[in-house]
Amino acid sequence: MNASLPILEMKAVEKSFPTPTGPVRVLQPTDLEVKAGDFLAITGPSGSGKTTLLMLAALLSRPSKGAVVFDGDDVSSKDEAWLCRHRKYRVGMVFQKFCLLPHRTVLENVLFRFRYLDHDPDEARTRSLEALRAMGLESKVDQPARLLSSGEMQRVAIARAVALPPRFLVADEPTGNLDRESTLRVMDCFKRLNAEGLTMLLVTHNEELLNYCSRHLVCRGGALQKSK
Amino acid sequence: MKKRIPILHHSIAQPLQYLHDLWRDIWEGVRSQPGRTLLSFLAVAVGSVSLTVLVAVLNGLEQRSTHLVRELGFNVFAVVSSSDRRTGEALRERDVQLLQANCPECGVSKVRRYEVKPLGHDQAVGVLATDERLAAIRQWTMLQGRFLDAGDVARRERHAVITEAAAKAFRWKTGDLIALSDVRFKVVGILQSTDQGVAAGSEPALSGGRREVYIPDTIPPAWSAGSDDGDRVDVVYVRVPDAERMNRLVLRTQRLLLTRKSREAFLSWVTPETLLGNVRRLQRSIRLTAGSVTLLSLILGGTTLMSLMVANVKDRVLEIGLRRALGASRKDIAALFVTEACLVTSSAALLGIAIAHVGLLLGAESAGLPILLDWKSAAVPLLAAMLLGVLFAYWPAGMAANIAPAEALRSE
């Protein structure tokens, strides 16, 4: 694997949203290059457009202007089917709002990662339990997700994302609700996966975590800047 | 070099897994909107009950009409004379000859009817004096033996052909000698019954399924006191060569026989059309009344279903976003909601169909309606319910499919 090959490139990407008072530009023209094997951190004040940027990076939305290039393919030239395929196997995201199915158990929530994949149920189960163990949730496997604490919910969401690791994982404040011990556990997991070839893009408010990362950018007012 | 994601292998458990996933997905929707789900379930169930009843009754009426026509015989019409004892007016032998001479393309047969008590029995039997052509004209089949033949009629053989019902009631067999009043007849054949009483209440002179004995009309009726009865005719059956000529020949026979105004009083024509008239009228009014009730309740079910699906989609925006993020296509999302709607409607339909079938099996007799339960009375409501599901879930499902994943994942 060539480590210098970019897995994700953003070229003059802009994102605006229509509002009742006219379109609002949330992302200013932004360039970003994430190389395969990178562990990139983005910090920045609330409302600066980090989640918006991650949605673009995770192929969950399309830019208003500019180009998002994933693995050499310009996303704007690709159709729905291509996006679906990539979301299944290549890009994953840990959502800021967890997005758990509240009535299903912890294990079922993690198994949901495999819902749209051709998979062997036994292997999916093994992988899901493994991911939950890595998050320290082995005792909560059969508990309905709605009864979890928010820190636990956050770890279930992470377990779901890493049960079948994609090539490129985008994590939106994955440790925002976690205590120190759990935070380190999660970061160790990410670090290990990164060493195994996973490319990471992490948004965080926790300066301490920057030690884990190979690169650090700051998002301010919808634009990315080098730190310091 | 691109790193390959481990491809997981298929296993035998796949279809089971698929059904399990589907069930879980649908349950997600049902539990998010239990009230609305129940409401649309009930509305569709009620609609399916009435649709099942509608189909069963229309089926039954259709069956009754084919029975009626079969009983008379295809392409057959009858001239029925209700002879008037006071005036002595009746259809006579010469009328039949007139018909035969003027309608050479038709088969014509005549019947004279008596009520006779067979010796040793309390119940009367209908004795029908006729010619050898009757069975062929009315397309009867024999259960045993043969019908009267030309020889029987010419030689005044005391031969009799009995109906299945008469054979059962009086325990008569072919070869038996039966005594009608004090005249003995030999049973030469048994007619297969054309009908199981479906047409009960229709034209009495025409009904099959009765206890009847057919004898050559050349035999003097020893049981009949009135001697001028000899050339009276009660019914003339006319078989036309094809259905198109039916109306023309009915008109021609009317012109031939209704020579005097007074004859209209006791002569009537029974054609497939007059037989079916009542049934058709009943069919039309049932289709209109029960049909509109059914349609209304199904539309009501459909609209509650649609509101259920819209609420469901709104409730599950975050879940839709998650599914899309995990690789579900627009089609997958739309299929999820359409399947859910179809499952609600078809399970409601199954319940409604079951209730209607049980109810009809128990209560159809007393309602006095002809009912026919067959595959159609189950398949039509089920298909209608599924169609309803697809139709009314189509728009909400499209709405769900068009939700942008990034927006969905931001929603609370």
Ligand SMILES: Nc1ncnc2c1ncn2[C@@H]1O[C@H](COP(=O)(O)OP(=O)(O)OP(=O)(O)O)[C@@H](O)[C@H]1O
């Ligand atoms: N669909 C939308 N329509 C209108 N405005 C939007 C939409 N999505 C995001 N925004 C706006 O874009 C801005 C950036 O939002 P975003 O969620 O990316 O910020 P963030 O950096 O992730 O903030 P936080 O750290 O609080 O999560 C916000 O002001 C938000 O209101």
Ligand SMILES: [Mg+2]
């Ligand atoms: Mg955010």
